[in-house]
Amino acid sequence: MGSAQLYFFPLIGTPREVGVPSLMFRGEIMRIPLRITTRWTALLVASVALVWAASFLAGPHRGTPPVLAAELKPIQLPNPEITGGMPLMQALAARKTTRAFIDKPLPVQTLSNLLWAAFGVNRPRAVKSDLGRTAPSAYNKQDITLEVVLADGAYVYDAEANLLRPVLSGDVRGAISSAPAAHAAVTIIYVAPVKDDYAQVDAGFIAQNVYLFAASEGLNAWFYTVHAQDVAAKLGLGPDRSVLYAQSVGYPPQ
Numbered sequence: 503m504g505s506a507q508l509y510f511f512p513l514i515g516t517p518r519e520v521g522v523p524s525l526m527f528r529g530e531i532m533r534i535p536l537r538i539t540t541r542w543t544a545l546l547v548a549s550v551a552l553v554w555a556a557s558f559l560a561g562p563h564r565g566t567p568p569v570l571a572a573e574l575k576p577i578q579l580p581n582p583e584i585t586g587g588m589p590l591m592q593a594l595a596a597r598k599t600t601r602a603f604i605d606k607p608l609p610v611q612t613l614s615n616l617l618w619a620a621f622g623v624n625r626p627r628a629v630k631s632d633l634g635r636t637a638p639s640a641y642n643k644q645d646i647t648l649e650v651v652l653a654d655g656a657y658v659y660d661a662e663a664n665l666l667r668p669v670l671s672g673d674v675r676g677a678i679s680s681a682p683a684a685h686a687a688v689t690i691i692y693v694a695p696v697k698d699d700y701a702q703v704d705a706g707f708i709a710q711n712v713y714l715f716a717a718s719e720g721l722n723a724w725f726y727t728v729h730a731q732d733v734a735a736k737l738g739l740g741p742d743r744s745v746l747y748a749q750s751v752g753y754p755p756q
Contacts, residue, residue, distance in 0.1 A: 574655050574668035580611050581664065582618035588718035597713045600722035603752035605685040607653060612719065613688065614664065616751060619715040620690065621648055621708045623661050633662060637707040640700030646708060649691035649737055651675055656691075656737060670737060678733045679748055680726065686750035691733060696744045705746050716751050725749045 588596070608616070618624075618636065625634025635644060648659040650666055653673050657666035676684035683689050690712065694701030709725045716723035730745040739745070 574657075574671050576668060577610070577657065577666040579614035579617070579664045579666065582615045582622060583611065584618070584624075587715075590714075593714045593717045596717040598717070599713075599724050600754065601682045601724045602755050603682060603686040603722055603750065604755050605653075606687060606753045608687045608721075608752075615719075616688070616712065616715055617648065617650065617659050617661075618664070620712045621646065621659070621661060622664070626662075635661070637704070637711050639704045639707070643698060643700070643704070645695055645698055646701060646704050647693040647743070648708075649693055651678060651689040651691060652687075674736060678736050679728060679750060682724065683726075683748070683750040685752065686724075687752035689748055689750040691728075691737065691748050692746040693734075693737075693739065693743050694746055696742055701744075701746060709747070709749055712749055712751065720754075721751050722754045723749065723751045 587593075620637070622636050623633050624636050627633060632642065633644065639646065649669065650657045650659050651674065653675065655668060655672055656670040656674060657668050659665075660667055675686065675689060678691070679686075679689050692701075692705040692708070694705070698704075713723050713725070715721075726748055728745060728748045733745045733748070734743070737745075
């Protein structure tokens with residue numbers, strides 16, 4: 503017995519059947535009602551629209567986080583203290599990498615100072631229309647994002663507002679970083695647009711600022727690579743953003 507063949511024929515019938523395809527299967531003709539095809543088309547269009555709307559509302563760089571941060575509130579950081587600290591030459595002499603930490607949080611003032619030193623705003627829009635930052639960036643793109651991982655969750659550093667915006671709740675330090683970083687007070691994840699060819703250089707500028715601040719404050723610091731795709735998935739990043747590096751800062755073991 504030969505295999506069945508499918509044929510599509512133009513309409514031959516009454517006017518109310520116009521535009522309805524006919525299907526011949528083993529000598530029998532079956533006409534598909536127009537209302538069924540229209541209904542499925544409408545459902546498909548509605549589904550695509552809902553998916554697009556969800557992606558739009560999630561923002562340009564953020565996908566759907568695996569854990570909602572609804573129970574976390576934004577952290578308004580105090581104004582950074584920009585006087586005092588160790589002289590620059592002494593901080594350079596003290597700068598080093600140390601992969602050991604005790605599990606002790608930083609005071610919120612120290613955290614604010616750290617993030618400002620890393621990539622904060624040192625010239626507001628009233629002085630410089632596109633903001634001046636504590637670290638330079640190629641072509642002045644300023645598109646590196648600092649994802650700040652603390653013991654209670656992950657946040658995004660909003661430098662202009664001096665604010666930490668919650669992204670992910672719970673202690674995920676050990677899940678996104680190597681074992682020593684699981685005890686660090688803070689881990690900074692460097693995130694950039696996929697198409698930014700100079701992001702690696704910009705991350706280096708910021709990382710050196712972090713190292714010098716840590717040296718000035720007697721804190722340990724460690725800059726390292728991570729499993730970028732795993733960390734991006736954990737943070738709920740969209741496909742247009744990539745994870746570059748991580749840097750952990752915290753108190754040295756006693």
